[in-house]
Amino acid sequence: METEEIEMLRNEILKALLAIDSGEESLEDVLKIEFKNEKDAGLYREIVKGVFRHKITLDYAIQSFMNRKNQKLHKPIEMILRMAFYQWIYLDRVPAHAIVNESVKLAKKVGHKGSVGFVNAILRKATKEKIHPEEWKFSSIEEEISIKYSLPMELTSYLINSYGEDWTLDFARHSIEIPATDLKVNTSKISTEDLMESLAKEGIRCKEIPGDLDALRLVRGNIFSTRAFKKGLFYVQDLAAMEVADFALKGQGNGFKKALDVCGAPGGKSIDLALIKPDLEIQCCDVSVKKVKRIQENIQRLDLKNISPKLRDGQRPSKIEKEAFDLVVLDAPCSGFGLLKRKPEIKYRRTIKDINSLVKLQKSLLEASATCLRPGGILVYSTCTISKEENEYLVEEFLKNRKDFTLVDQKFLPLNQETDGFKMFKLVKTC
Template identity: 35%
Template sequence: MESFKVRESIVDLLLRIEQDSGYSHLLINHEITSRKIPPKDAALMTEIIYGTVQYKLTLDYYLEPFLHTKKKIQPWVRMLLRMSVYQMQFLDRVPDRAIVHEAAEIAKHRGHKGIASFVNGVLRNMQRRGVPDIAKIDRDVKRLALETSHPEWLVKRWIDTYGWRITEDMCHANSNQKPMSVRVQPLKIFRDKAIEELDELGMKARPSEFSDQGIIIDKGNILKTRLFEQGYITIQDQSSMLVTEMLKPEPDMTVLDACSAPGGKVTHTAEKMGDKGYVAAYDLHAKKAKQIQQKAEHLGLTIIHAKPGDARKLQQQHEPESFDRILVDAPCTGLGVIRGKPDIKYNKQEDDIHQLARIQTDILEHVAPLLKKGGLLMYSTCTVDKTENEQVIETFLANHSVFELDKTFFDELPPMIKQSPGVSSVGLQLFPQTFSTDGFFLTRMKRV
């Protein structure tokens, strides 16, 4: 595929990500598959899109001194400038003159000679004068926000909650890729055998300490392997695996996963149960419930029963005290998965945190009566905010005397995690920088 066409596609995708709040990873995958883009071009496209989205605020700061026009710049022109500046500042493989030339050609093709001249002038001027130095910004919060391209309100909120050091490390970690991790289907293959097979393919793989089913992939494309294609392994972050490990599901139990899409935890649960028992899986959307069922079938699991359903209305579906285990992997702001979905940090507002905390509390309120006496209730989110995490749990426990925090949860954490900075009296907050995982909160309660 021609370089020009690849970069035109990038402009289109960046616009859709920003204007429609589309998830970058889904749009990129669809574009690559539907247009059959060759692997080399696909890799470059992915790198430029993720980088441009990841560093949007930084790129705008770099551009600001060079945009002297009083006219409003069209969104596609701004996007073209952003992606060009990203390549000039963060990538080495293409010479600056080629980036500038191609940007001007795209501007001419999509607009007219005047726009091409404007784009060419801005980029050449930047090339000559250099970008403004972020290190010279006096205010610490603003400097960190622009250096790592996070909204200032979010950086300030994290500093107020976790302190400067954790926030600084988290912001930088969100700008770096984490290694991929996968989970073996133990009813089909042992972990050691899977690692051996991956090594034979020239990949670099090692066992995870978060789960005895987990493997970390340091090098290689897992998607092209027999193991992935035939359902011997599935992609899942280590933090997500830990949730199911701490849920402690056992064969012949009845388990409820109240918010189960995309299906990683619920399929892991069925595997831990040896595919014996009953697992009820719900998601608000019928399409997602169907995808959970398809994922279960691909992995050869039979005990998962996925249906569309609102987690706040499951008392209409099940009798009180029906389940030995309940998992509430609650809908959240997703601020722990920024490194994989960088667009999230620009699409959230402080109000979203409080609104979601109310929904999370509602879900816990409504599923709690469905747990048997002596049963365990896991709560998890993929965010890093105490309002959605610790405060939700504290509110729930204050209002439900028949539930208590399960103290053995902390004893059963993997040894390497017990000393992590995210362990509190209420649960475990995994920060993305600590173990190169997603940012995740989890805790476990018991019905007495």
């Protein structure tokens, strides 16, 4: 890579990190930037995601090389150091001298002479030795989990109190893994085997995921540039999210005609329902115009005729929606702690206090969704988080107040190598 190209790439990485950190942009948004070659794009994604995946660990390592502990740093300089330490600790392909030189060049653009010298001095010290976070020793299990696995202390303590030390340690280890990319096969157009062959011809390697979800796991390649993607032969979705539709319809639904997906954007649950049961009439809704547009784009690309996008406030159903649906799926807005592999910035933005306001919204959505279900129908409540307040406790309270509903099944998927963390509950309206 030419020197000028390297500098441009580092500038883009720094700009993205600062935009995410300030809240101006989401991680998902900054990753949409396009590069001339896949190598640049790969390094860009690697560093941007990696810095947020390991931010607490990186800050601890940076502090260990500073003369004054807890020294407040100018934000761009702090981010340059995080970029550098991430490459030094977690990437083998970037040599020490390149990390130092490129970091100093960046510092010259955003800082003064003193901060340039500071960056140079810190990195020259740090790159003389290899840093191994897994070998660090701590005085408590909370501190160890928080710093080694970059989990905020408040969240670490909350999880230990809720689930115990062993569970929290396992959760934390998996939360910094690089997530798999899973593909839901559009079986209305192609079989799983034929999609594998089609992608292989375009240089994309996948493996079939065992079970009956009609899913593939990406092994190598950029799937978004393929003809198969443009033709709508698959939809990118984590295995855990795919489980919701299967969970909703398994053992049920032979007579189901109408389904409501309450908080449906970007359309994944409705797509799954449509592929499992092509004769099901599905309304896929969201309260945001922008999100409804995303639903529309996805169902058009997959060419699924039994899904209707709709702008709708899930807390305010209309009179004509009362007892109008056989199946209602509420994948509720939540704290999102089950998605930390995929969206690491969540752990720095969400606090335990946020759960209380989310629970209030979830209760309102659940109550409103229940009114849309006919007697004998199924209501599925799911979240991509692991807090009991947003799941077990909320469903228990709902059932205590609604004697016309019964819990018939529940499924918890841990955050691990295979899936995101998900919880789902199946309720039947008995009368």
